[in-house]
Amino acid sequence: MTTFPRSGADVLALAPVMPVVVVEEVEHAVPLARALVAGGLPGIEVTLRTPAALSAIERVAEEVPEAVVGAGTVVNGEQAAAAARAGARFLVSPGCTPNLARAMADTGLPALPGVASVSEAMALLELGLTELKFFPAEASGGAAFLKSLNGPLPQLRFCPTGGITARTAPDYLALPNVGCVGGSWLTPADLVAGGRWDTVTELAREAAALGS
Numbered sequence: 685m686t687t688f689p690r691s692g693a694d695v696l697a698l699a700p701v702m703p704v705v706v707v708e709e710v711e712h713a714v715p716l717a718r719a720l721v722a723g724g725l726p727g728i729e730v731t732l733r734t735p736a737a738l739s740a741i742e743r744v745a746e747e748v749p750e751a752v753v754g755a756g757t758v759v760n761g762e763q764a765a766a767a768a769r770a771g772a773r774f775l776v777s778p779g780c781t782p783n784l785a786r787a788m789a790d791t792g793l794p795a796l797p798g799v800a801s802v803s804e805a806m807a808l809l810e811l812g813l814t815e816l817k818f819f820p821a822e823a824s825g826g827a828a829f830l831k832s833l834n835g836p837l838p839q840l841r842f843c844p845t846g847g848i849t850a851r852t853a854p855d856y857l858a859l860p861n862v863g864c865v866g867g868s869w870l871t872p873a874d875l876v877a878g879g880r881w882d883t884v885t886e887l888a889r890e891a892a893a894l895g896s
């Protein structure tokens with residue numbers, strides 16, 4: 685039986701790669717999640733960027749028990765609450781405000797709030813949050829930024845996301861303050877639209893192997 689994450693650390697520990705997916709058609713959600721799970725990636729971040737996103741989370745939560753589905757692109761409290769109602773097991777935001785941090789905590793779900801600077805990371809640390817998303821990773825300094833941050837703030841752990849590929853992921857995963865990396869490269873729009881689930885599984889398998 686799947687154990688659901690109870691903390692940000694549990695979310696970071698799901699797999700070396702967190703697939704970030706954009707679901708345009710709700711019918712794609714279940715086969716997509718099954719394809720990722722089959723490749724060894726149980727954690728799935730469904731971005732709240734499409735009208736289908738909340739229904740997609742609901743379907744995966746109900747129909748794919750091996751998956752751990754979370755909501756991404758959470759930018760306000762209403763979305764955090766709606767994602768929790770839909771069955772999300774964790775929340776991810778691209779950036780954070782005190783209001784959003786509170787709203788995410790109110791859901792009772794583990795969350796990875798996003799940061800892109802030292803001061804933003806320190807503000808969340810003051811709230812007791814030590815597992816964060818680093819977004820947009822490549823545009824904000826990449827692996828070199830996180831390596832520098834580990835000096836003054838070694839208590840923080842990150843899921844860097846944004847512009848990361850299968851080729852650059854190992855640079856991040858080699859860092860002591862990186863738990864996993866996020867990315868959309870496992871589920872390109874053309875593969876999803878064409879229902880090419882075997883290829884998604886293949887990409888997921890390669891990504892899962894980055895942790896070994």
Ligand SMILES: O=C(O)C(=O)C[C@H](O)[C@H](O)COP(=O)(O)O
Binds near residue numbers: 756757846867
């Ligand atoms: O929507 C969010 O919550 C985000 O933070 C953005 C996503 O994580 C990135 O868009 C994924 O990055 P790519 O792998 O470069 O596509």
